[in-house]
Amino acid sequence: MNLILFTFIVLLGFTSYYFGRKKAYTIQSTKKRLTALPQFYGYYLAIWCAIPAFIIFSLWAIFEPTIVKLLVLSDYSNQGYLDDELNLIYEKTKALSRGQFTGEITPFIEASAEKYLSLRSIAQSSKVVIVLSAIIASVAYAYKRISSNSRTREPVEKFLNAVLFTASLAAILTTVGIVFSLIFQTIDFFKVIPLFDFVFGTHWYPAKAFVRDSSEALDPTMYSDTFGAVPIFAGTFFIAFIAMCVAIPIGLMSGIYLAEYASTKVRQYAKPLIEILAGIPTVVYGFFAALTVGPFLKELGTSMGLEVSAESALAAGGVMGIMIIPFISSLSDDVITSVPQSLRDGSYAMGATKSETIKRVIFPAALPGIVGSILLGVSRAIGETMIVVMASGLAANLTFNPLESTSTITAQIVVILIGDQAFGDPKTQAAFALGMSLFLVTLCLNIVALRVVKKYREKYE
């Protein structure tokens, strides 16, 4: 029903557009000068069709359920039911009206269900009537306005402005909402677990929190030595470090090669090929690390007499580094290419060779962009989840041996949130605290990146 109504309104919108434009042509044919191009008349009319429909639909969606519920439950209002019981009755009524009720059907509920159905159908038909009459009224009003050849361009432009503003507002508000939910949950977490224990504790063992029966009272002391985040922070940075050890040299050198040395033909094929690396889903990298690289490193280590864990930090970090190569190479290729040719010419004309030119002129000029690309790579390395979950192990060992297994913030969030969650439980809130820390780290990285870029830009431009 709603879908039909909606389609009908859209059709009405197109029709309004058509009539608005047609009206404009008639005005034009009387040798009068239009105040805007004919399509603005059409848009104007279509907007006057869309706005009332949108407003009434939204109001209806917000208020209809509440009002129907009030009316249905008014029959029970003097019988001393509690709120919870009333809600239950209402749910039963709705289920019955849909034919999905399986329990015992009492005459009371049957009567309510009938009332519910009749109210819904009244609401539906009155919605149709109200929406259509509102549209007709507003389109008629707008049609009268354009008939008198009044301005249409400004309102249309204003409307567009408002639509675009709303879209960006939605994006910003969502971000703010996410950050606030992180903050509040984190605060709740730190009410139970002291901040000091979280930041400086060296034991991360959230499984301990799984054993608590939710009916037991919350006893903070049982969590001491459970949520010490040092091992997983160390693991995160350690794996990110290994990844960058792979990604920075290879990415940077391939970027320089593509930008400065590669012939047009090589570049034409090599650049898309490298960018394909960026398109591989991280889960694929993940099982590549877990099933191919990990066991390979283990065998290699065994043959050399080293003890290598099958889920080593080296395997996860190395594969993560390969994943990041295309970002660094592609971005640094772009910044190096964007260094003006005149600087290269100036250097070559002084008798500098290609490598001298790159080292002394192009690299310093491109440095802000290169630093930016590296920091972007670091952000990705820290936030990467799939590879570490699959390849680096889930036990949070505090170790800096790349051959042992270790765990990261993201992997621990996954561990905590897999399966059933209880809200308000420190175990769940720990995920928020970790998410918050991750957010802070990447935020700081971005701020530092911007600062660095700005500082060098002042120096070099």
Next chain:
Amino acid sequence: MRKNGVKMIKIKAKDVDVFYGKKQALFNISLDIEENQVTALIGPSGCGKSTFLRCLNRMNDVIDICSVKGEILINDFNINDKSCDVVRLREKIGMVFQKPNPFPKTLYENVSYGPTIHGIAQSKQEMDEIVETSLKKAALWEEVKDRLHEPGTGLSGGQQQRLCIARAISVRPEVILMDEPCSALDPIATAQIEELIDELKKEHTIIIVTHSMAQAARVSQNTGFFHLGQLIEHGSTDKIFKNPDNKKTQDYITGRFG
């Protein structure tokens, strides 16, 4: 050939052809450049005068599709020969570009760039001297001596161009190529550069590409006129401007086409 036979010939171009891919840009250019003189290359846009200039220090090597045929003798040595060391060649032949292109480095680093890569200065003190002399010769020293360690990109357009000249002369090149060095500058900065060119010709041979006929007349002793990739006429600036042999030259000088 010339009326003043005692002048030494610094550069001798013989039958130079230049191709961009399959398109020929220069046809059979033969031109002698006299030592310690300013030679102006004039002609309408796209006539190949900049291309010819870039042949003289092999800057066309940078362009993949560009190929150069013919002989260019500098001090009787063919620079298009395989045995020519481009690094040494460009040390001897400096270049100043149309748009000032100082490196994003300090003034000092800009001027010391050439001496550093050619290993000319033996000590910090010697480098300081080279930087100072070069800047003085480029008539920039007085304006910048207190801010040698500030970025070269912070200067005005005219100062930047003089910095580029200082950078070019820091390695004591025998020849300086100038590709429309004043086209991005205001009249005052242009006058300063022209004055400088006159000064520089005492120690260097200068070849300047210019769109301004007035500038060619003011600064040069010899002029070559290019049109559609051909060298139409060359000779002393006086002769070219007052009594050209070729009708095309006459028309271009008097502004009847271009």
